[in-house]
Amino acid sequence: MLKFIVRRLLIMIPQLLLLSIIIFLLAKAMPGDALTGQMVANPNLDPETMEELREKLGLNDPWHEQYIRWxxxxxxxxxxISYxxxxxxxxxxxxxxxxxxxxxxxxxIFAYLIAIPLGIIAGRYPxxxxxxxxxxxxxxxxxxxLFVFALLMLFLFGYTLNWFPTGGSVDVQVERGTWDWYLSKLHHLILPSISAALLSTVGTIxxxxxxxxxxxxxDFVKTAKAKGTPERKVYTRHIFRNSLLPVAAFLGYDIVFILGGSIFIEQIFNYPGLGQLFxxxxxxxxFSVVNIxxxxxxxxxxxxxxxxxxxxSIVDPRIRID
Structure with a gap:
């Protein structure tokens, strides 16, 4: 297992290097540069001053020199720096x-709380x-x-029923670090997280x-039943445990989603996360922020x-990664 992890980590180095080159070249191919956004936000800036800044920051250098520096x-x-x-x-x-x-x-958490019980019920009583x-x-x-469902959820529970906030991540009037601040944080999270979870249970179910x-x-299930094992134990010890393998296989990608976030959800609910920033x-x-x-x-x-x-490999002892 350790050799496998080390080998995969070493393989990640050229993959990330190639990805960085592609990202940098695509950013350079787009119109504008790192200072273009600042010029759009402040149209009164002097073009000569901006050109001096480009020269000072090395934005006029050849792309390979800029890439090596970056x-x-x-x-x-x-x-x-975000300009x-x-x-x-x-x-x-x-x-x-x-x-x-x-x-x-x-x-x-919401997705698994919904998907696993529903998947078990559907599989046990087909x-x-x-x-x-x-x-x-x-x-x-x-x-x-997703964006249609999120808009409906926002309209119904946010604007019509007024049960949940319609934007932000916390009430700005609440003092940070207090109990009310944490409750406000949770209150802002419930509606967008449930909206995303309800549509992300398809694969798991x-x-x-x-x-x-x-x-x-x-055969091993038929053998367990032939030995007189109670049906409840057959499901918990044999059927359910082996059926969790596909779910476990996708757990790594689900964990990635924790930091990857949902661009649609953050945009619709005006939630200040990485997706909205992107x-x-x-x-x-x-472009400097987009590249990162x-x-x-x-x-x-x-x-x-x-x-x-x-x-x-941890969930299924029969699988050994060397």
């Missing part, structure tokens, strides 16, 4: 990363009225676009249902495959 700073932990917000990118990402982590974590309702829910949730139905027909940085041409965010999402995607393999 990747060198990145390896030293220097993410650069639109006039702050360090590391400071800009701090609170937003925490917000996205909380949103993704709560979404993941073709029953409960199974038909769950399969129907699966089809509907798969067909509805379907995989779990299919695996339970297939596992019930296997969209606003593109529209404002803040794409690198972060790419790193998390590569890391997700590694986590999935490790988790799967």
């Amino acid at each position: 990747i060198g700073n990145l390896l030293q932990g220097d993410f650069g 639109v917000h006039n702050v360090k990118i590391s400071d800009l990402l701090g609170n937003r990363m925490a917000n996205t982590f909380l949103l993704g974590l709560l979404t993941l 073709d029953s009225w409960m199974d038909k309702l769950i399969v129907g829910y699966n089809f509907v949730s798969y067909a509805i676009p 379907q995989y779990l249902r299919s695996e339970i139905i297939d596992t019930k027909l296997k 969209v606003s940085s593109i529209s404002q041409r803040d 965010l794409v690198m972060l999402f790419g790193f998390l995607s590569i890391l997700g495959t590694l986590l999935s393999d490790i988790i799967l």
Whole structure:
């Protein structure tokens, strides 16, 4: 296992290097540069002053020199500066990363609390009225676009019933660190996380249902029943445990979603996370922030495959990764 992890981590180095080159070249191919967003935000800036800044920052240098300088700073932990917000990118990402982590974590919890019981019921009682309702829910949730469903949830529970806030991550009038501040934080998280969770249960429900139905027909289950093992123990010790393998296989990608976040959810609910920052940085041409965010999402995607393999080998002792 240790050799496998080390080997995969070493493979990640050229993958991330290639990703950084592609990202940097795509950013250079887009119209404008790192200062373009600042010019759009402040149209009264003197063009001569901006040209002097470009020369000072090395934005007029050949692309390979700019790339070497950028990747060198990145390896030293220097993410650069957002010229639109006039702050360090590391400071800009701090609170937003925490917000996205909380949103993704709560979404993941809600998704599994909904999907696992429904998948077990649908698999244990196939073709029953409960199974038909769950399969129907699966089809509907798969067909509805996330942004449409999120808008409906926001309109119904945010504006019409006024049960939840319609934007932000916390009430600005509450003092930070108090009990009311944490309750306000949770209150702002519930509606967007439930909206995302209700439409992200499709894969887990379907995989779990299919695996339970297939596992019930296997020989070791028939042998356990022939020995007189109670049906409840057959499901908990044999069927359910083996049926969790596909769910565990995708757990690594789900964990990546915690930090990757949902761009649609954060935009619709005006939630200040990484997804919202990514969209606003593109529209404002803040390429230095866009480059770092794409690198972060790419790193998390590569890391997700590694986590999935490790988790799967832990859940299923029959699998050994050498």
